[in-house]
Amino acid sequence: MSLQGKHIVLGVTGGIAAYKSCVLASRLRKAGAVVHVIMTEHATRFVAPLTFETLTNQPVVSDLFARPSTWEVEHIALAKAADLFVIAPATANILAKMACGIADDMLSTTVLDTRAPVLAAPAMNTNMWTAEATQRNVETLRARGVHFVGPEGGFLACGDEGPGRMSEPETIFAAIKDLLREKRDLTGLRVLVTAGGTRERLDPVRYLGNESSGKMGFALAEAARARGAQVQLICGMTTAAEPAGIPIRRVDATRDLYEAMTELAPQADIVIQAAAPADYRFETEYPQKLKKQEGAPLTLTLVENPDVAAAVGRLKQPGQTLVGFAAETQALAENAAKKLDRKNLDLIVANDVTQPGAGFGVDTNIVTLITRDRSDQLPLLSKAEVAERILDRVMELRGQGE
Numbered sequence: 001m002s003l004q005g006k007h008i009v010l011g012v013t014g015g016i017a018a019y020k021s022c023v024l025a026s027r028l029r030k031a032g033a034v035v036h037v038i039m040t041e042h043a044t045r046f047v048a049p050l051t052f053e054t055l056t057n058q059p060v061v062s063d064l065f066a067r068p069s070t071w072e073v074e075h076i077a078l079a080k081a082a083d084l085f086v087i088a089p090a091t092a093n094i095l096a097k098m099a100c101g102i103a104d105d106m107l108s109t110t111v112l113d114t115r116a117p118v119l120a121a122p123a124m125n126t127n128m129w130t131a132e133a134t135q136r137n138v139e140t141l142r143a144r145g146v147h148f149v150g151p152e153g154g155f156l157a158c159g160d161e162g163p164g165r166m167s168e169p170e171t172i173f174a175a176i177k178d179l180l181r182e183k184r185d186l187t188g189l190r191v192l193v194t195a196g197g198t199r200e201r202l203d204p205v206r207y208l209g210n211e212s213s214g215k216m217g218f219a220l221a222e223a224a225r226a227r228g229a230q231v232q233l234i235c236g237m238t239t240a241a242e243p244a245g246i247p248i249r250r251v252d253a254t255r256d257l258y259e260a261m262t263e264l265a266p267q268a269d270i271v272i273q274a275a276a277p278a279d280y281r282f283e284t285e286y287p288q289k290l291k292k293q294e295g296a297p298l299t300l301t302l303v304e305n306p307d308v309a310a311a312v313g314r315l316k317q318p319g320q321t322l323v324g325f326a327a328e329t330q331a332l333a334e335n336a337a338k339k340l341d342r343k344n345l346d347l348i349v350a351n352d353v354t355q356p357g358a359g360f361g362v363d364t365n366i367v368t369l370i371t372r373d374r375s376d377q378l379p380l381l382s383k384a385e386v387a388e389r390i391l392d393r394v395m396e397l398r399g400q401g402e
């Protein structure tokens with residue numbers, strides 16, 4: 001996708017990651033965007049305004065009272081011109097100012113002024129990021145619709161290791177493209193996605209698990225976010241890379257998933273259950289490692305777990321859309337249709353996990369979308385594309401599709 005003609009205001013605050021924003025500014029310009037850089041005074045200590053001016057071919061603004069380069073009040077002009085407002089790096093300080101509505105320099109004033117979507121790429125020391133004050137500010141900003149990308153974990157310039165590193169320019173660029181997509185049909189909707197497999201403990205070192213990688217759930221969460229939704233993930237065990245910028249609640253056993261879902265699902269507009277919860281758990285969970293009984297067989301009893309999707313189905317809210325998955329190895333359509341009814345779902349995504357290119361661990365999937373009135377068989381597609389098709393069908397069911 002080209003960003004031709006899009007006006008992006010790039011706010012740069014005072015952190016060492018400011019050098020990465022030069023790469024971002026250049027990437028945005030190459031994609032056709034008009035990039036307006038606003039720097040805080042501290043940012044100008046890390047990177048010279050001239051660097052950004054050269055990369056963007058636009059004047060860099062930093063001083064609120066400097067003689068404006070246009071006759072309009074500059075911060076208002078930029079706030080209005082913006083299709084998107086990006087703050088990268090976003091220090092703890094700018095996040096705190098934004099959360100409180102403080103407008104005491106060019107950047108904080110313009111961001112308070114703008115009605116454009118705002119994307120922040122935090123960068124700071126781990127302790128500053130995990131500090132309760134920062135986390136609360138982030139929560140406040142998220143609740144107001146500010147988008148976040150990162151921070152990532154890793155080695156920080158201060159020598160610490162942990163979350164706080166600004167996302168790479170390419171990751172921020174991808175988040176920008178998401179936000180500028182034309183198809184923002186999920187804006188304002190709360191989407192809850194489950195992903196991964198649950199883990200049923202036998203003893204402190206052993207468990208019963210499954211092959212779910214989390215890829216399909218993550219693809220759904222990313223697609224929903226790209227289309228404007230406010231997304232929450234609940235994940236069991238996953239091996240796929242976590243999507244950046246989506247809040248994740250981790251759960252272990254099916255019963256934990258059950259608790260999290262019965263608490264969170266009623267508040268969501270769309271619930272998509274791509275997780276693979278274990279249907280059974282061990283009757284006894286041993287507090288100590290189970291010892292081998294030489295020569296004697298070991299018999300373990302499994303007891304049934306709650307069916308999470310069925311419980312969410314019983315709690316179904318008016319106007320809510322419930323989507324489930326059905327992993328089948330035989331009689332796909334028939335078994336999936338039964339699950340649709342049993343779990344009070346609106347849509348079931350059925351996949352025959354015996355087919356090459358479908359199911360666990362791979363990047364592709366072959367699915368049939370089954371609703372009460374019809375069944376659409378999709379070809380082999382990437383999980384990202386399958387996610388888009390599922391959301392298209394969901395929006396159609398909600399009466400908002402094309």
Ligand code: CTP
Pocket residue numbers: 254273274275276277278279305306307308309310323324325326327328339343
């Ligand atoms: N599911 C659930 N709780 C369970 C088992 C499954 O919420 N204890 C959900 C899955 O997240 C999925 C759907 O139900 O969205 C179907 O999962 P699947 O394993 O295919 O179906 P089961 O109901 O477990 O039926 P069976 O094992 O007999 O195929």
